[in-house]
Amino acid sequence: MLEIRHLRSLKAIAETGKLGLAAERVFLTQSALSHQIRAIEQHYDITLFKRGNQGLRFTPAGQRLLELANVLLPQLEKAERDLIRMKSDQSGELRIVLECHTCFDWLTPVMDAFRRAWPEVEIDLVAGFHSDPWHLINEGKADVVIGGLPGDGFEKREPLSHIPLFKFEIMGVLPVDHALKNQARLNAEDFSQKTLITYPVPEERIDLIRQILKPAHIEFTRRTAELTIAIMQLVASRRGLAALPSWGIQSYVEHNYVLAKPIGSKGLWSKLYAIGSEDMMTKPYAKDLARIVRDVCADKLKGIKLL
Amino acid sequence: MLEIRHLRSLKAIAETGKLGLAAERVFLTQSALSHQIRAIEQHYDITLFKRGNQGLRFTPAGQRLLELANVLLPQLEKAERDLIRMKSDQSGELRIVLECHTCFDWLTPVMDAFRRAWPEVEIDLVAGFHSDPWHLINEGKADVVIGGLPGDGFEKREPLSHIPLFKFEIMGVLPVDHALKNQARLNAEDFSQKTLITYPVPEERIDLIRQILKPAHIEFTRRTAELTIAIMQLVASRRGLAALPSWGIQSYVEHNYVLAKPIGSKGLWSKLYAIGSEDMMTKPYAKDLARIVRDVCADKLKGIKLL
DNA sequence: AACCAATATGAATTAAATTCAAATCTATCA
């Protein structure tokens, strides 16, 4: 009666707190999840969740099953990796380049998990900043880029393959006493003649500029800082505005150090992929890297949506 | 893709060595199992069994999945047993007896709140008057007494357990024009040769008599009435005195219908407990009943002290 | 080569899960 699929659903519900969001995560409808959990509740004749208009909260019984999921699913994944190893040797190397600065936040736990899962694979982070990280793959200097899809390069390149990871929202960051503090969302004009504080990367690599400000011909000043906390300090002290992933600024917002607002009418969302040569991305351990990223981030990063 | 059901099938195959026999064990046909294992083999693209006319033998990959089954299934069963235990913790019945008449005032909101919190517990009030309510627990006719601790009964009883609720003050009630209206507090002698109006219960169940009047050998007349309002009317019309919980007479005092005075130098306080068998009082819903009583009464009854 | 005792296969059937569309619930706000 209880099946692995139900455990996956429980985990997603725990991560998102809402049936609708959990449903996206497991690629089902919200209704399907509702039917699933009701079937389990009826089967065991016990309620697993307290329902409210804020979503679901686990009852002790629900927590017990969640705990089961948290124990069983990793064991299942381990067995599946073992099966792959039995098919063929899986040693190799995996040199990762990050397109975006903020991804460092979660890469460490990902690499830890990966090393535990694939001890025979040498995983490394390619250090330094690279203006065209995708090119490093063709040059043979990296194996996987974690970032957005490359823009259409005019040069001929070895065709790349990609695995979707997740998308996240880029939020506008304001000082708490900013004039726009009561406005629900930010628009392109709101950045006009303002200072925009960013990581030190080219303009075309900053989504806000490329997708919003440039098309609207907004004029602004740029100022850069290396670290997220430095950007936060500059914003808090009213030296300018910033645009950062929702997960990276969550704790600053919670402590009311700065304000965060969605940008544009639908919000500014950025998509992340694991990108590599076709050869590389068909390797089981490269696919598993993507799975681990999705897993770790689904767990650690609030507000992301799995692709 | 791989589901619990497949693990059960693998286990049955290991136990019987033959698809046909294994199929009986999991209440499926041989064909169904054949389809199942073929689906798994195709999914992981690996052979799980060597087939012969003696039955099936596990390959290393098959053994790996069997090992997974042997690890996962017991964990699942343990979780299921835990759920059953949790269910028994949240459903049952709770037959309440009140030792004191006045407690009816607040029991209704308590029962309403309880029913909302524990829909699977049948809560009921044991009707009628009982001279020894605690004994009803040993007789299996009630689950919880709300009242004072039982006096040391000489008979052997199943040991009872209790949870403290609150204490409240029993006030002497006088007509507004009584001779003692200017006296701050009443003493035992003040009841001498007077009529005491009480609920119709035995003397030893009336705290004023048991704790104050009897020890001081005061002589008095008793008269009984069923309802609090009837007692108030009798007192107001100078037919006698009464002694009632401060909360029960509050509104009469506020409307200057009667006077209330503390009794004795420290006041006469009575303590209330939820009392039941040890088994009963360890159940989560019994503990929660006590919590709800304390909560509701702390809110509704002025002048009580939580124990 | 024939036979036995298994498993495999494919189409039909049955059962289960999922979706769709609408209803319902429940805090919160005016």
Add this chain to the structure above:
DNA sequence: TGATAGATTTGAATTTAATTCATATTGGTT
């Protein structure tokens, strides 16, 4: 107190997946 927004629930229709049935095939043994 009623309206509303944001969630879940519900039941019927649909789709998908699992199972059965009937039969074929396989591998080992004589």
